[in-house]
Amino acid sequence: MATKGVKLLGVWASGYVNRVEMALKTKSITYEFIQDNLFYKSELLLKANPVYKKVPILFHDEKPICESLVILQYIDEAWSNGPCILPSDPYDRAIARFWASYVDQKWFPLVLDLLNTEGKTEKAALLEKMSEASVLLEEAFIKISKGKSFFGGDRIGHLDIVLGSTLGWVKANEIMNEMKILDERKMPSLAEWDERFCSDKVLKDIIQQPEKLVETFREFREIKKAASN
């Protein structure tokens, strides 16, 4: 499958964009990254994604694909020669899709909400919900991995990428709040998975560094404050 004409429109700080990069790297697909600006969205972005006006957008031979989970499945299907990201068994695929959906509907929104929450009580409530969600993810990992290194088995798969792309902001939150979210005492299997995932040869160069995300977040907050004044 030709790898010409693959472009990813995104912003570095977005976990959703990051996961598409992870999928592209996993498949050894060469691509051009086009940085957009969330304060001044480009014409390209608005034209390619008029429905949501968001990144990531993957362009393959000029044709846009939007929504990160849709993009991940597209990458897996359009480049069928490379290693498979989704499992081959239909039931395992359904389970991977279910938990990917859970990450995006429940887990990641909590992570991102925590960034923008100030009050002690509100933060505590969010952290409680995150704790419950992470217990479910720990159980899911144990069940799905069946003793292997990743959700995808011996190799990194769809669900590893979907959850793994949220780790940057999880750890950014840990730094800013001076506490542990992925606590190895409460979720030992996920904590070990986290280490393995982040040290993967193929992905480690594109994994978001939490310190850099903290810096970006603080800059973003300043810009927002200045804009509203």
Next chain:
Amino acid sequence: MANDEVILLDFWPSMFGMRLRIALAEKEVKYEYKEEDLRNKSPLLLQMNPIHKKIPVLIHNGKPVCESNIAVEYIDEVWKDKAPLLPSDPYERAQARFWADYIDKKLYHSSRKTWSTKEEDPEAAKKDFIEILKALEGVLGDRPYFGGDNFGFVDIALIGFYGWFYAYETYGGFSTET
């Protein structure tokens, strides 16, 4: 596939449950239908969908598949010899998944607001709902189905809402025909 045990946990008015009923019918799969009382959920439902505790749940040979669009894809992949529900081209498949997801993200929540008595701005809610339908109409174009000549994934995702239009119109006091 003979000797398959297929059970569907559902609630008859659910547009999400309807997706599975249609997919199973398209594939001519025999299944046992179990109606759930959502005010008194069965132990089976709570066991099969402990995370969300929602219908529909497809139980195939004892193994549960939850979330309706995911279950429709599962049905398409398992019973793959008949009536394909998704296109074969990866780009077309991506478009089908995008619009089925759009229906879940936008249409459902918007539709609820059209008849909710707690809605703060009912006029805006109705306008929003019509805009979403217009977007979907734009996608359909001149084709008989979202799947082209064949009834497909997006058609299945959407059709269950059609039965609700009369209810939305009656309670919301508006028409979807225009």
